Amino acid sequence: MTTAGIPTARTGGRPSAVTARDLARATATRRRSANRVKLWAGSVCTALVVLPILLAQLLPLPDANDQELGARRLPPLTEGHLFGTDQLGRDLLSRVLHGGQVSLTVGVLAVVVSGLIGIAAGAAAGYFGGWMDAVVSRVLEAQLALPLLMMLLLVVALFGSSVTVITAVIAVAQWPEVARLTRSLVLVEREKPYVAAARVLGLRGLTILARHVVPNVVRPVSLVVLLLLAQAVLLESALSYLGAGPERPFATWGRIISDGQDYLTTSWWLITLPGLVIALLVVGVNLLGDALRDGGGRTSRTKAAKADGGTA
Amino acid sequence: MTSDAALDPYTPGISRRGLLRWGALGGGSLALGGPLAACAGPTGLPGPGTLTLGLTRSLVSLDNKLNQFDAAVTVQRAVRQALTTLGPGLKPRLVLADRFEMTEPTAWTVRLRKGVRYADGSPVTVEDVDTALRMYGKVNGSFLLGLFPELPEVEKTADARTFRLRTERPVPILDRLMANIHITPADANKPEELQSGLGSGPYRVARANSGAGEYTLARNPRYWGPKPPLETVRVRYVPEESSRVVALRSGELDVVDTLSPDAAEQLTGLPGVSLERGDGVRVCQLFYNFRKPKNHPLSDPRVRQALAYAIDGEALLRDVLADSASPLRGVVPTNLDGAVETGSFTHDPARARALLRRHGADNLRLTFMWESGEFAGDASVMEAVADMLGDVGVRVTLKQFQPGGDILKWRQGRGGDWDVIGNGFPSPTGLALTCLQGMYAGTAEKERTREAFMGYVFPKIADGIEEASVEVDDAERQRKLAAVQKAIWDTWPALWGFVPKTLLARRGRVRDVGLLPTNSYDLTAVHLEG
Numbered sequence: 083m084t085t086a087g088i089p090t091a092r093t094g095g096r097p098s099a100v101t102a103r104d105l106a107r108a109t110a111t112r113r114r115s116a117n118r119v120k121l122w123a124g125s126v127c128t129a130l131v132v133l134p135i136l137l138a139q140l141l142p143l144p145d146a147n148d149q150e151l152g153a154r155r156l157p158p159l160t161e162g163h164l165f166g167t168d169q170l171g172r173d174l175l176s177r178v179l180h181g182g183q184v185s186l187t188v189g190v191l192a193v194v195v196s197g198l199i200g201i202a203a204g205a206a207a208g209y210f211g212g213w214m215d216a217v218v219s220r221v222l223e224a225q226l227a228l229p230l231l232m233m234l235l236l237v238v239a240l241f242g243s244s245v246t247v248i249t250a251v252i253a254v255a256q257w258p259e260v261a262r263l264t265r266s267l268v269l270v271e272r273e274k275p276y277v278a279a280a281r282v283l284g285l286r287g288l289t290i291l292a293r294h295v296v297p298n299v300v301r302p303v304s305l306v307v308l309l310l311l312a313q314a315v316l317l318e319s320a321l322s323y324l325g326a327g328p329e330r331p332f333a334t335w336g337r338i339i340s341d342g343q344d345y346l347t348t349s350w351w352l353i354t355l356p357g358l359v360i361a362l363l364v365v366g367v368n369l370l371g372d373a374l375r376d377g378g379g380r381t382s383r384t385k386a387a388k389a390d391g392g393t394a
Numbered sequence: 395m396t397s398d399a400a401l402d403p404y405t406p407g408i409s410r411r412g413l414l415r416w417g418a419l420g421g422g423s424l425a426l427g428g429p430l431a432a433c434a435g436p437t438g439l440p441g442p443g444t445l446t447l448g449l450t451r452s453l454v455s456l457d458n459k460l461n462q463f464d465a466a467v468t469v470q471r472a473v474r475q476a477l478t479t480l481g482p483g484l485k486p487r488l489v490l491a492d493r494f495e496m497t498e499p500t501a502w503t504v505r506l507r508k509g510v511r512y513a514d515g516s517p518v519t520v521e522d523v524d525t526a527l528r529m530y531g532k533v534n535g536s537f538l539l540g541l542f543p544e545l546p547e548v549e550k551t552a553d554a555r556t557f558r559l560r561t562e563r564p565v566p567i568l569d570r571l572m573a574n575i576h577i578t579p580a581d582a583n584k585p586e587e588l589q590s591g592l593g594s595g596p597y598r599v600a601r602a603n604s605g606a607g608e609y610t611l612a613r614n615p616r617y618w619g620p621k622p623p624l625e626t627v628r629v630r631y632v633p634e635e636s637s638r639v640v641a642l643r644s645g646e647l648d649v650v651d652t653l654s655p656d657a658a659e660q661l662t663g664l665p666g667v668s669l670e671r672g673d674g675v676r677v678c679q680l681f682y683n684f685r686k687p688k689n690h691p692l693s694d695p696r697v698r699q700a701l702a703y704a705i706d707g708e709a710l711l712r713d714v715l716a717d718s719a720s721p722l723r724g725v726v727p728t729n730l731d732g733a734v735e736t737g738s739f740t741h742d743p744a745r746a747r748a749l750l751r752r753h754g755a756d757n758l759r760l761t762f763m764w765e766s767g768e769f770a771g772d773a774s775v776m777e778a779v780a781d782m783l784g785d786v787g788v789r790v791t792l793k794q795f796q797p798g799g800d801i802l803k804w805r806q807g808r809g810g811d812w813d814v815i816g817n818g819f820p821s822p823t824g825l826a827l828t829c830l831q832g833m834y835a836g837t838a839e840k841e842r843t844r845e846a847f848m849g850y851v852f853p854k855i856a857d858g859i860e861e862a863s864v865e866v867d868d869a870e871r872q873r874k875l876a877a878v879q880k881a882i883w884d885t886w887p888a889l890w891g892f893v894p895k896t897l898l899a900r901r902g903r904v905r906d907v908g909l910l911p912t913n914s915y916d917l918t919a920v921h922l923e924g
Contacts, residue, residue: 149781151706151713169656169774170714170781325766330792331777341773343636347660 113376121373127366131359135186138179146180146333148172155349166351169341178356181333182363188249189314195253196314197307200260201296204303207261208268209291218265222258230255231320238326245328248321252314263306267299302375309371312364319360335360443625445904445922448632448647450767451797452607456599457588458576459533464676464820464913465651469629472611472917474576474593477504477523478569484675484731484824484911486569490518490577490594493556499564499866502546506555513598513614518577520557524548525580532585534843538574540832541823543863563864566871570823596622596918607631622918633767633797642667648904648922651913653897654770655716666902671895673720675727675821675911677829678769679891680705680762680779680814685807685849691755692813698886700749701758704786705779705890706741714774715892722891725834725882729893729911732826734876736883739890746786756787763793764816765801769894776816779890806844814889815848822912826875827863834882835859855881 105111134141150171158166158174165174207218237251271277272295280290315335321327322336330337335356342352449465458470471479477491488494493505510518530538531545539545546559546568559568582592591599596619597611611627630647632638639657641647643664653661653669661667682698691697711719720727724736750756762780764772773794780790793812795801803809805817821829835856836846858878865871896913905921 147781149778151709151778154713170778325794325796330773330794331780343634344654345656345660346636347639348656 117373117376120369121377124366124369124371124373127362128370129366131182131363131366132186135179135182138176138183141179143176143179144173146172146176147331155345155352157349158351158355165355166349168338168352169345169349174338174351174355177333177338178335178359181335181338181356182359184245184328184332184334185315185318188245188252188318189311191249192252192256192314192318193307193311195249196256196310197260197304199253199257200307201264201300201303203257204261204264205268205291205296205299208265209272209295210287215265218261222261225255225258231317231324234317234321235324235326238321243321243326243328248318248327252317255317256310256314259310260303260307264299264303267302268295271295271298305371305375308374309368312367312371315360315367316364441626443922444628445624445626445917445920446628446630446646446648448630448638448641448650449607450633450635450638450650450652452631452633453609453629454604454607455587455589456591456593456602456609457578458538458574459530459536459585460587467822467912467914468651468917469609469611469627470576471595471914472597472627473591473595473599474578475595476573476576477506478573479916480570480573480822480824480910480912481916482908482910486573494569494572496566496568497558500561501549502559502568504557504559505553507618508555510594510618511616512579512592512594513616514592515616516579518594519580520548520550520554522577522580522583523557523575525583526575526577529583529585530575534845537832538822540835540845540847541574541828542571543831543860564866565863566866567823567825567827567863570825571828574822594618597627600626620918623921624917627917642899642901645901647901649898649900649907651898652770653899655718655897656771658718658897658899659716661899668900668902670898670900670907670909672909673729673911674894674896674913675730675824676769676818676913677722677727677821677891677893678719678816678818679722679887680889681817681848681887682889683807683811683813683815683848684846684851684887686813691753691758692760694753694755695884695886697750697753697755697758698889700746700753700755701783701786701788702739702886702889703742703746703749704783704788705739706782707739707890707892708741710775710778710890711892714778715771715894718770718897719892719894722888722893725879725887726826726829727821727893730821730826730829731824732872732875733829734826734879736880743782743786750786750788758788759791760788760813761791761793761811762814762816763795763801763804763812765795765797765799767797768816769818770897772816805848807849808844817848818894820912824911826879827859827871830859830875830878830882831863834878834887850887852882852885855885 150167153161153167153171154169156163156167158164160166163173163175165178168174168177203218207215234251234255238247241247276294277290280294318327318334319336322334323340325340327334327336338356339353342349342356345352447465447469451463451466453466453469456470456473458467475489477489478486478494479489481487490507490510491504492507493503495503497503506518506520512518527545527548530536533539543565544561544563546561546565549558549560551557561568565571577594578588579592582588582590589604591602596614596617598614599609600612601610608631609629611629613622613625632641632647635654635657638647638650639660642650642661658669661669682692686692707721711717711721721738723738724733726733728735750758760783762776764776766772776792780792783790800809804812805815819829819833833847834850834852836849836851837853837856838851840846841849841851855878858874858881862871862874862878865874896909896911898907898909900907903923905923906919907915908919909915
């Protein structure tokens with residue numbers, strides 16, 4: 083028998099019909115490249131917004147609340163105002179950056195708190211099952227069934243609109259997504275041999291959960307928490323836009339847009355520029371989260387494959 | 395004979411799946427095409443005989459007992475009428491009455507117009523007037539009640555249409571005051587806000603959604619007067635000014651009122667849109683809380699005066715309000731009948747700082763509150779004022795209430811502590827006296843039920859207003875009013891104040907909107923072209 087007609091060594095004697103071109107066109111390769119692009123684009127977009135916000139106090143900008151009534155609604159790039167001025171002559175860039183500090187603080191604190199609550203509740207529900215699973219699952223289902231924004235507005239109306247209340251409200255609003263993911267991951271983990279081994283060694287349930295199971299699920303969960311950051315920032319902006327944000331004169335993104343919409347046809351920058359900043363941050367964080375999630379999966383698989391190869 | 399291509403199963407052709415796919419696509423296009431095309435085009439355009447009004451505040455009901463704001467009055471009076479109304483020049487005109495005259499110092503003789511009836515055909519009776527007065531009298535915290543020195547009682551006479559309005563002391567402006575008492579059938583009247591819309595006006599309520607503040611008024615076929623020119627009037631609540639501006643530009647709304655100067659700037663010069671401006675009679679003030687403890691700095695009029703020096707009123711009027719308001723030079727708008735100039739607000743921050751230090755009120759911390767939409771540009775004014783006070787060392791916390799919130803409770807001192815309120819006070823009679831009566835005639839008795847305006851209780855001033863209100867001689871009344879206004883000014887009741895001009899925008903097809911200084915107009919006079 084011959085193997086004529088089957089190309090065996092088209093590319094430098096490689097014993098495969100798969101060419102370098104095929105490899106470059108492969109779905110896995112394209113996904114990897116797209117992931118790299120997403121990672122870079124996400125990082126750049128996020129950095130473009132987050133870095134100036136973090137450095138707002140150090141930048142040579144006027145105070146966010148300094149008014150100059152004679153210089154109202156100056157267009158961008160006028161008299162040293164990069165983003166122009168608002169309806170009270172305040173520097174818009176400074177207000178956007180200081181507003182970003184409020185929005186990001188609320189967002190970061192909210193996702194940290196919601197992440198902690200979600201991981202604790204989800205892990206307990208997934209590992210212990212039984213009544214605890216039933217309670218956690220029913221509570222999170224009930225909360226997911228409620229209209230989110232309306233619930234937030236109700237709580238803010240009842241308890242006032244301070245930064246603390248808004249942070250707590252968004253944190254409580256977001257824990258179900260983290261809890262649901264954690265629960266499903268823990269359900270898979272608890273059936274694995276290392277958990278059985280730990281049990282055989284006499285470790286208590288809570289110890290196994292805290293020391294062995296949670297560290298194995300915390301990475302994918304933390305990526306979801308990162309994605310929730312964009313949602314938290316949007317929620318804070320939505321609350322401020324609807325008048326339920328921190329009291330004036332605090333600049334918040336939602337309020338800057340809400341105030342600016344009255345001047346939509348005469349001063350476009352009052353609403354467009356803050357809107358672009360919000361969009362840039364949300365897109366950036368989402369791209370970054372996506373890239374880390376996909377990249378994380380690939381890395382784990384590669385590590386697993388290497389480990390399998392090593393033992394074979 | 396067949397060709398090779400026809401026999402080749404791999405030759406592209408119309409497969410059954412392809413046919414089904416294209417069929418589904420065509421069906422879907424036909425089904426969704428219409429609605430999508432409708433979405434792409436303009437929607438909600440009013441018909442040729444329909445006038446659509448866009449209100450800034452929600453019209454919770456068509457009853458004016460508690461729901462009192464300028465544009466609401468326009469709509470409410472189209473459905474329910476009073477014995478009199480205020481026409482051009484703010485002069486009283488007869489509506490349901492054809493006679494309304496002072497026949498004794500404490501009695502006015504009134505005769506109902508012959509043939510006046512409600513939309514259901516039942517006649518307007520003296521009993522209805524009597525019940526309406528009693529019902530208005532039972533409303534707690536009523537703005538209207540504060541305008542009356544005392545509510546008159548109805549005395550029937552032998553004639554079924556004639557009656558007397560009797561008061562204990564003379565009320566020489568009763569004809570103007572009664573323009574605010576809307577008449578409803580006696581058996582349907584209640585002290586609460588009436589949700590039904592039965593009245594004797596030129597329009598009846600065809601559809602109402604009070605929660606959303608939306609009403610459709612249709613021409614009343616049984617109207618006792620001349621047939622109104624409009625077939626239908628639609629009332630919509632559009633709180634966002636930008637949405638109202640866009641809706642007016644697109645033709646979705648015909649008339650929008652109480653515009654901010656910035657919105658007016660956007661609409662100026664647009665084809666098909668006209669602006670109407672005029673002097674207003676509503677006074678907007680940053681009014682102090684007079685319920686503070688005696689040892690509080692704000693209880694000292696010298697501190698109140700010192701704070702007023704920190705406010706640059708000229709800059710606020712010129713830059714923030716874009717010349718859409720006039721400076722307040724008295725305690726009520728000076729274009730009101732009987733109002734006098736008592737002084738003006740001066741900007742002198744150095745003096746403010748020095749006086750505050752001298753009176754031990756430096757490092758003050760104040761809380762300002764207001765309701766969104768209380769006056770055009772409210773948030774900008776409050777933020778600018780807070781900044782100006784910051785320059786003299788006073789730290790201000792701003793508390794903004796959304797419409798429908800519980801600011802009424804706070805105003806009455808039941809919600810929490812505050813120092814200054816951004817407040818607008820209308821003058822529905824065009825008289826300084828009623829404005830003074832509503833704001834400055836607080837007594838200890840009224841304060842017990844928290845009905846004294848922001849806790850303003852100065853017995854001498856209340857007595858002075860009461861004396862003026864019962865004075866039948868015009869010249870003497872004006873003299874007494876002038877004296878009492880000067881006395882009020884010396885108490886420094888407000889940090890700053892202004893008088894907004896009335897500003898309304900309308901589509902070109904809307905004619906004869908006779909905008910009054912009260913920022914309302916008569917809907918029966920409005921015409922539509924085309």
